[in-house]
Amino acid sequence: MISRDDITRAAQRIAPHIRRTPVIDVHVGGVALPVTLKLELLQHSGSFKARGAFNTLLQTTVGAGGVATASGGNHGAAVAYASRHLGYSAKIFIPEIASPAKVARIASYGAEIVQKGENYNAALALCDGWIAESGAAGVHAYDAEPTLEGQGTLGREIEDQAPGLDTLLVAVGGGGLIGGIAAWYQSGIKIVGVEPVTCNTLHAAMAAGERVPVKASGLATDSLGATTVGKLMFEIAKHHIAEVVLVTDDDIRDAQRRLWREMQLVSEPGGAAAFAALLSGAYRPEKDERVGLVVCGANTSFDVFGPLLS
Numbered sequence: 001m002i003s004r005d006d007i008t009r010a011a012q013r014i015a016p017h018i019r020r021t022p023v024i025d026v027h028v029g030g031v032a033l034p035v036t037l038k039l040e041l042l043q044h045s046g047s048f049k050a051r052g053a054f055n056t057l058l059q060t061t062v063g064a065g066g067v068a069t070a071s072g073g074n075h076g077a078a079v080a081y082a083s084r085h086l087g088y089s090a091k092i093f094i095p096e097i098a099s100p101a102k103v104a105r106i107a108s109y110g111a112e113i114v115q116k117g118e119n120y121n122a123a124l125a126l127c128d129g130w131i132a133e134s135g136a137a138g139v140h141a142y143d144a145e146p147t148l149e150g151q152g153t154l155g156r157e158i159e160d161q162a163p164g165l166d167t168l169l170v171a172v173g174g175g176g177l178i179g180g181i182a183a184w185y186q187s188g189i190k191i192v193g194v195e196p197v198t199c200n201t202l203h204a205a206m207a208a209g210e211r212v213p214v215k216a217s218g219l220a221t222d223s224l225g226a227t228t229v230g231k232l233m234f235e236i237a238k239h240h241i242a243e244v245v246l247v248t249d250d251d252i253r254d255a256q257r258r259l260w261r262e263m264q265l266v267s268e269p270g271g272a273a274a275f276a277a278l279l280s281g282a283y284r285p286e287k288d289e290r291v292g293l294v295v296c297g298a299n300t301s302f303d304v305f306g307p308l309l310s
Contacts, residue, residue, distance in 0.1 A: 001236060002145060002183040007152035014054040014150060015087060019043055023161045026263065028278050032287045035278065036162045037263075039296035040154060041271050045224075046105060048142075048154055048177055048296050049078035049296055053084075055150030055253075056139045059270070062285055065136035069093070070127035072120050072222050073102030074270075075141040080111035091136065093127040095119050099222045099268075101301035119216070120174075121227055142176030143230030153179030159184070162292055169194055169283060169293040170242065171273040172202045174226035177296060179233025182240040193237075193244035194277040196252065199224045203244040212296045219249040223230065223270030223297055247273055251280040257308050259295065266305055271297035 021042045025034035043172055044050040053075070057067065066089035069079045076092035083090035090111040094103065096118060106113055114130075117123045120141075131138045152176065158168065165252070167190040170178040182191045193202050198218030205211045211234050216225035252269045255276035259265040267275075274293035277283040285291045 002148050002180070004184060004186065006149050007156055007180070007184050010055045010149040011156055013058050013151040013263060017054045017082070018050055018229055020157060023158070024263070029056060029084030030281070031278060031291065032284055033290055036165060036292035038154070038158050038292060038294045039265070040294055040296045041265065041267055043288065045077040045081040045269070046297060046299040047074040047078065047147045048151060048294070049075045050081060050145035051153050052176060053078040053082040053139060055080045055270065056144065057082050057086055057088070059146055059229055060137045061138045062080040063135055065134040067125055068089055068131050068134070068136035068138060069139040069141065070120065071125035071141050072099045072225055074223055074299055076111070077102060077105040077109065079139050079298065080106045083111065084109045085186050089214050093123040093130070095123045096103065099300070102222065105299055117187060119215045119227065119289070120225060134204035141288065142174030142226070142295045144233055145232065147176050148180040148183060148232055150180065151293040152184045155181035155184030158292060158302040164290050165189055165208060165292045166290045167285065167292070169192065169274040169277050169291065171195070171224060171270055171296055172229070173199070173224035175202060175229040175233035175237065177294070178241065179230065179236045182236050185240065190242045191240060192283055193241055194282070195244060195246055196220050196224060196273065197246045200246055201226055201277065202237060203246060205229050206244055219252055219268035223268060224273065234270070235266065245277050245282040248279055251276040251282070253308060255279055260309065266298055266300065268297045271295050285308065
């Protein structure tokens with residue numbers, strides 16, 4: 001299992017290449033104490049994914065085949081950004097459901113894009129075939145130790161910035177972010193996963209006691225739409241994740257609106273999911289409970305986000 005020492009080394013490794021994103025305290029109706037928001041949507045490439053991408057590539061020998069990855073969007077943008085930053089070519093495989101905003105973000109970093117397949121798993125199969133053929137260096141979106149260690153640096157940062165937290169709410173897709181964060185905290189605080197009702201991979205796995213496939217759909221599919229959680233993170237989850245709560249698409253839209261209207265933050269649906277859990281009551285803190293949450297992604301477009309403002 002990934003250790004705090006592994007994550008500390010990852011933090012030292014990637015420090016020259018990432019942003020130390022801020023935290024802010026806000027008041028949420030029905031919650032007695034201020035809530036701490038970790039604004040990871042301000043990270044390079046628009047999400048936390050840059051941490052795992054850099055931690056992987058800085059330990060990888062990249063040859064003539066360059067770098068390749070499969071992604072729902074945010075991971076692809078992070079790998080494209082990190083590859084350009086480190087001087088590598090990148091080929092990003094994304095499914096047909098990827099949002100145009102994320103496709104544009106990937107393209108802006110100069111990566112080659114292959115947009116085929118109905119979901120992440122289909123894109124991953126195409127990517128794996130290309131890696132076998134070309135010898136490209138692969139970067140897994142969530143189920144690899146360097147990825148989890150990189151995402152775990154976010155937990156390390158939060159502990160330094162907000163040491164008094166009792167509970168941290170984290171959105172879940174494939175589980176790389178919450179797995180890395182839980183590996184850092186080692187049950188030192190309560191880690192709560194947040195998933196859309198329609199993309200409930202970790203909730204289903206925890207209920208079954210094993211990883212089970214789900215059919216992902218809904219508003220946040222492009223970032224939280226993995227069909228199963230990762231093997232590595234599930235082992236961490238069984239020991240260090242307290243519970244998983246579910247939110248609806250309407251809950252997520254409301255959280256996006258509130259983040260904008262009250263804090264002028266533009267969050268994509270997956271990025272707003274943890275905040276939605278508090279606003280909707282899916283997670284109800286105790287009176288004296290200090291709660292934090294991660295606002296983890298900003299990759300949306302005004303065409304999509306603008307109508308939420310009306």
